[in-house]
Amino acid sequence: MNQPLVTVDWLAARLDDPRLRLLDASVELAAPGFDGDYRVESGHAGWLAGHIRGARHADLLGELADPQASFSFALPDPQRAKDALRKLGLHDDSLIVIYDRSDGFWAARLWWMLRSLGIDAAVLDGGLRAWIAAGFSLQQGESVEAESGTLSTPAKYREGFWIDRHDVEQVVAGKADGTLVCALSAALFDGSAVTRYARRGHIPGSRNLPARSLFDDDGRYRRGAALGEALAGLRQAEPPLLLYCGGGISAAALALALTMAGETRVAIYDGSLQEWAAEPSLPLTTGAAPA
Structure with missing residues (x-):
């Protein structure tokens, strides 16, 4: 994938491709009611309620973040990130597509992280909303446990990102x-x-x-x-x-x-x-x- 975006039609045509790894990067961030009102939750519950068939939930709050940092979504140690991505079933030859349930910002965050690790991926343009608007169906509940991936890229962030x-x-x-x-x-x-x-x-x-x-x-x-x-x-x-x-x-x-x-x-x-x-x-x- 040479472009950072793919369309819902592109994805629908490849939904059964065994190389496809579809990641839902959703996070729930509430609008503040007053200064300092910071409330954030995992998007896992929303993923359970409805996701594109085969999608796995990528946890930007937990496994794909630094648990010791003083702020949310902190960039994890590169080995921690690579381990989490392997757990999501990513391989060197995977077609990785990322989406979220809202504005595409969460998907872009994971895309940038992967890119900084030297891993090629794309974001679903319009996200889950575009998928639903196009008339495509959703899956509910847990997915089948994914086999661990075999990423061989070095556990190192590239300079300049x-x-x-x-x-x-x-x-x-x-x-x-x-x-x-x-x-x-x-x-x-x-x-x-x-x-x-x-x-x-x-x-x-x-x-x-x-x-x-x-x-x-x-x-x-x-x-x-x-x-x-x-x-x-x-x-x-x-x-x-x-x-x-x-x-x-x-x-x-x-x-x-x-x-x-x-x-x-x-x-x-x-x-x-x-x-x-x-x-x-x-x-x-x-x-x-x-x-």
Whole structure:
């Protein structure tokens, strides 16, 4: 698969391919009722209630995260990630397709993780909603236990895909190159909306490109000229593009869109605002981004 997206028709035609490994990366993240109202749950229950036939639930909160980190969805140790992926039945020659039950952001997060491990995968454009809208059926309950996979790729993340708090501090201080880009909504960026995180606002010097602006009314990624227009504000930005959001999830959708547009110097700040806003000594600012 040379493209990061596949259509529901493409998937439906290959649903019985023995090489197919279909992963449901859904997570349930509640809308906040007040600042600091962070409530997140596994998407396993939703997967049990209905999933595409043959799909296995990929646990971004547990097995595919670092349990010792101070923030959710933290990038796991590469060996832990590889072990979890083997448990999901992935092989070197697997056709790996990832989807989720909502906006495709969770699927993009897992896609970026796999890509950083050197594992080829694709995201189902439009996710489960597009599958249902096309008239395809769902399966309920547990799937047959998957045999362990035999991934031979090294348990190592490739350079240039992830940055940490120290890297961001260097950019903010003007000691490292790059443009920080917040993928959250304009209201979360400027601090006018209730936030799940410890403080409102954005990292100083950031640009704002809401990930939701990358999708059409049907929940599919914009293509061609429409995608180019959505990304136009970053065309003259100083590379690399250093993406963040609340927990490195919306940022992954932006990373996928940038990849489709041919951008290669892109990295995600894993801790994002969950980590940054929780440390009072780190600067946050409010107000709109500069024109």
